[in-house]
Amino acid sequence: MVSKMIRETVGPTAQPPAKFSNKKFVFHIAIFSVLLSSVVFVQTKSQGSSLLSHEELKNLAREINVAENRVSNIKLESEAWEEHGPSASGPWERTPVYWSSTAWYSGDWSRRRWNPEESTFESYVKGKARVDVHREVLEWQDGPAPYAESSYCAGFDGKHGRAVIHNIGHDGKMRPVRTGEITSDPPRILTSGMCGKFTGIGSSLQFFEGEIYSFSKLFQLGGTANSSVAAEPIFTHEEFRGADCIKIGTKSVTYWIDPFHGFALRGSRSIASGTEGPEELVRLMEVNKLEELASGVWWPTEVFVVSRPTVPGKPWRRFVWRASRVVANDSAFDEIVFTTPLPEGYLINDKVTNMKYKVGEK
Numbered sequence: 001m002v003s004k005m006i007r008e009t010v011g012p013t014a015q016p017p018a019k020f021s022n023k024k025f026v027f028h029i030a031i032f033s034v035l036l037s038s039v040v041f042v043q044t045k046s047q048g049s050s051l052l053s054h055e056e057l058k059n060l061a062r063e064i065n066v067a068e069n070r071v072s073n074i075k076l077e078s079e080a081w082e083e084h085g086p087s088a089s090g091p092w093e094r095t096p097v098y099w100s101s102t103a104w105y106s107g108d109w110s111r112r113r114w115n116p117e118e119s120t121f122e123s124y125v126k127g128k129a130r131v132d133v134h135r136e137v138l139e140w141q142d143g144p145a146p147y148a149e150s151s152y153c154a155g156f157d158g159k160h161g162r163a164v165i166h167n168i169g170h171d172g173k174m175r176p177v178r179t180g181e182i183t184s185d186p187p188r189i190l191t192s193g194m195c196g197k198f199t200g201i202g203s204s205l206q207f208f209e210g211e212i213y214s215f216s217k218l219f220q221l222g223g224t225a226n227s228s229v230a231a232e233p234i235f236t237h238e239e240f241r242g243a244d245c246i247k248i249g250t251k252s253v254t255y256w257i258d259p260f261h262g263f264a265l266r267g268s269r270s271i272a273s274g275t276e277g278p279e280e281l282v283r284l285m286e287v288n289k290l291e292e293l294a295s296g297v298w299w300p301t302e303v304f305v306v307s308r309p310t311v312p313g314k315p316w317r318r319f320v321w322r323a324s325r326v327v328a329n330d331s332a333f334d335e336i337v338f339t340t341p342l343p344e345g346y347l348i349n350d351k352v353t354n355m356k357y358k359v360g361e362k
Helices: 001-011 054-068 193-199 215-224
Strands: 074-086 092-107 110-115 122-125 129-139 148-154 159-171 173-183 234-240 243-249 255-256 263-274 279-294 298-308 316-328 347-351 355-358
Touching: 054 215, 074 193, 074 234, 148 316, 263 298, 279 316
Parallel strands: 173 347
Antiparallel strands: 074 092, 074 316, 092 129, 110 122, 129 148, 148 159, 159 173, 234 243, 243 255, 255 263, 263 279, 279 298, 298 316, 347 355
């Protein structure tokens, strides 16, 4: 059962400074969410403050786009774990859920794109990536133990995907698996939201994947929109956890980006209407530490994500991600790293050539 679970996890993809004053500026968007197709602004005054002009928005879009594309390659060594608590403020108690990994990404890595005809996102892999999971402990639903443990590697070199499973087990008892697979698609784990969360790239400006195309695209649409009716979001200048940020707020999701640190994503908050009407926190992400890895490249090195229970009576959860070492735009970076090594003695199922063999044997 454990072997099946791991195969499903790492298997192939299923088919198919601008400096801001303390002025408050508001612009309205006619359609915003996954179905975003046009953005319109109304220039108004609120409490004596004024909106950004279309020209200002276009300039910001260009600056953010430059920031989004400053990474050519990146390597991250990190660990993550989950904690439980009685409320959104804790106190927190650590659980067995854990992840330790080394990950490499090309600067153009993306796992989806916007389909304007269908007005939705679709799976689309671009770029290269590899993740070596040294230790993974996850909750095991309907398994013989509460948690399952494994170690594996998965990579995509732009042409083929490789995934190898080293060990699996539970309760601290591990057994070797020593199997691998070669596919024409990236291993599923690479294209999962879980991987972006556990490797930290999901909290970065450069690899951000939310309910919008990208922040630069949002500002670009605002800079070319017609002045007409409006609803949301509201863009304001606001301090977030001591950082001078641009707040991007909608009815359900709010983002904070830091224009003085490469437009780095500082945090996000999701809310829902409670049964009595007040807002209820669903999810709060906070980037606690930023490090400048290269000129203009500000990267999160510690992230907290607090989530409310999905089932009444269950505890609140806090996800903690910390990087021990991050290197970006390494001039000596060798893309051979994206080709996951196949260790000697591992049984390989090559689905590209329809061959099965043991590495090292003829």
